[in-house]
Amino acid sequence: MSEGTMQRAAHRDQRDRRPVPGKRRGRVLVGAAVLPVLLLAAACSSDSGSGDKADATQSRTASASASPGASASPTVQPARYAKLPEACKVLSDKTLDDLVPKADDSGKEGKSSDLSRRASCSWDSLENHGVDGSQFRWLNVSLLRFTSEQTRGTGEEQAHEFFLKQVQDAQSTDGAKNTATQQVSATGDEATAVRYDLKKKEGTFKQQTVVARVANVVVTVDYNGAGLAGDKTPDADELVKQAEKAAAEAVASVAKANGDTLTSDPSDSGSSSDTASPSKDAQDGTDKTDGSASPSPSDSASSSDN
Known part of the structure; x- marks a missing residue:
């Protein structure tokens, strides 16, 4: 190529x-x-x-802004009253002489593990009228104080619920006859009287239960009377007036024990007056209450045997 x-x-x-x-x-x-x-x-x-x-x-910002509120626990209003008066000293000697004549004025103090939360005292008397029989009287005053708690609400709310329960329990007493309920004025924040007849072997007992609430404290007065061994049955209207007087005086004692100033003496007028200034707020803990300190009407009636 x-x-x-x-x-x-x-x-x-x-x-x-x-x-x-x-x-x-x-x-x-x-x-x-x-x-x-x-x-x-x-x-x-x-x-x-x-x-x-x-x-x-944005999510992190929202979480950061919400975290203070989430970590802060809601608070409840502190209870008004921090202590109770001595239960056997809530009534004057004059009131005791009217309600339970011949009784030991010192009374019988109820058992309690904490007298600042729960206290009671009772008195009874038997006035002998010879061949005409005798007049029996029994009086019990119980006081129950509630503290504000995160899970259970304020002391006032708990006291109100217990007040309603006490009234309902009195209205539903076994064996009660002629039950009547009436509101009581000028006694704490709310007060109700329940009256009924209770038939016992000793006679007919006229029972009066006055339940009163003042702030976070509930006062229950049980008062009954009977004519024994042939004596006449006492007047129920008179007994309920005396029970209301005792309740008003006990409510005033609660206020005084916590430093409230009263404008008048309820032991003279038979009703409690408004307080001029509240006591210092109580420091609330986790106290628990488990019911009324007052005995049942059947217990009070049976005391006539003593």
């Missing part, structure tokens, strides 16, 4: 190896079409990331 022939063959070979213009243009177009898709995906990814970061930042 001549030199000229070899040069022409090499030239054709180089020409055959050059890229075809049509095919290159196709690859360029494909690359150009892919590029916008990649840019769009990158933009979407960028927007999504910034949105997630914004949501996370």
